[in-house]
Amino acid sequence: MRPAHGRAAQRRLRPIGFVSVDVSIVGGTGNEGFGLTLRLAAAGHHVTIGSRDAAKATASVDEVRRILGSDAPVDGAENAVAVQGRPVVIVTVPFAGQAAIYGTIAEHLAPGTVVVDATSPLGSAVGDKAWHVLRPWQGSAAELAASLVPDGVRVVGAFHTVAASALRAVNEDVDEDVLVCGDDPDARALVGTLVDDIPGMRWVDCGPLETARITEQLTALLITINRRYKLKGAGFRIVGRDAWGDPGGLPGGLPGGLPG
């Protein structure tokens, strides 16, 4: 039996009123996607791990069960299958593969689906440095994503600044804010509730999707800081004298807008 210590472990008792969401994570076998899978499954959400390779997805499901227990609410499938019928789809893929991945899943996204794009347009996508940033024609990778999905799909940009290492340390709180932007307030708030279900994490409503032009670049800034200070898991908190000293005290939005 694994020791249950810290708030992360305690949180596996669901609060009254908790609503489990069916989440698909495209690129869920990657470092960031796997970390999010662990955290959302640990919070009680049902997570479908998507991969270009169904066998890889299955291997990641086994790994999640090894870590969280055999009853962990997780399954796996090829990306196009993994997203079908899921109200929330989180896309965690490198920028170099982003457009191609959207090409394979777009037709399977129902109107109303909340697509959370976590892509950072790092220079490494074209062989340049990971701490340099590319500027997509649409303004941001999130807006590029929005141009690739059917009308009615609600794209949200989030999780760019969250370290995979912090997500994977499931017995520790994640001491980071998640900057959430998107043109649909209900979609932002829904993503916000998923964020707030991860112990220690707090979502910050950053308004319209175009704000991703700024938030996506923060990945490159954190890579710079991690390299310079020999860290792995640097992230951000929004602070300030009239801001929220207590991470729990943020006036976020209310959840809502789940497609029927």
Add this chain to the structure above:
Amino acid sequence: MRPAHGRAAQRRLRPIGFVSVDVSIVGGTGNEGFGLTLRLAAAGHHVTIGSRDAAKATASVDEVRRILGSDAPVDGAENAVAVQGRPVVIVTVPFAGQAAIYGTIAEHLAPGTVVVDATSPLGSAVGDKAWHVLRPWQGSAAELAASLVPDGVRVVGAFHTVAASALRAVNEDVDEDVLVCGDDPDARALVGTLVDDIPGMRWVDCGPLETARITEQLTALLITINRRYKLKGAGFRIVGRDAWGDPGGLPGGLPGGLPG
């Protein structure tokens, strides 16, 4: 007599080894510049307030003395005069006036001078929104500044994310990190020591000047967050599981590189 409460007030007893730096603040009568003047003077540095209008600078000197006491180490002058012979010059002006201001001070900057540019290229400079960002041809306002000063002047980008309201509340700690970038490590570290002399503040070494392309944009992000949550003073802290839980624990650089 003003009440001396909090660390901000306590810090006016200088620690052993404290070295006072002569700092000029171009745009020191503005909100951000005046806040920095207050904090640096309270820390014991000598601050010369620069303004396009010498009379305005003098009025701000009087205001500093009213707040900090008649012995506050501060004087004022027209910008071109204010920067002469000062090892550190902080430029806090709106983007719309940046190039013109550098045009008036450039010839008065001696080689070795550390110029701290705090300009954020906000859309408001051209009548667009303040939460939109312009992209200077050079990549950032800090790099634009670097193109406008003589060879040997060391440009550092810093203070973009620091709320003027937090700086002006001199009896409170400033619960914010300052993201510092520049091509000269000694110049970054020197600015870092000035930051660390402000109670509660911590500097984060963000490497080369081109990183300002990211850090400058954070002003627009904070404006978005301030509007959305009805705040005035939102800022950033770098956090993370292997980062520095204790703001005092950051492994910053050592001071050095003061021009002789």
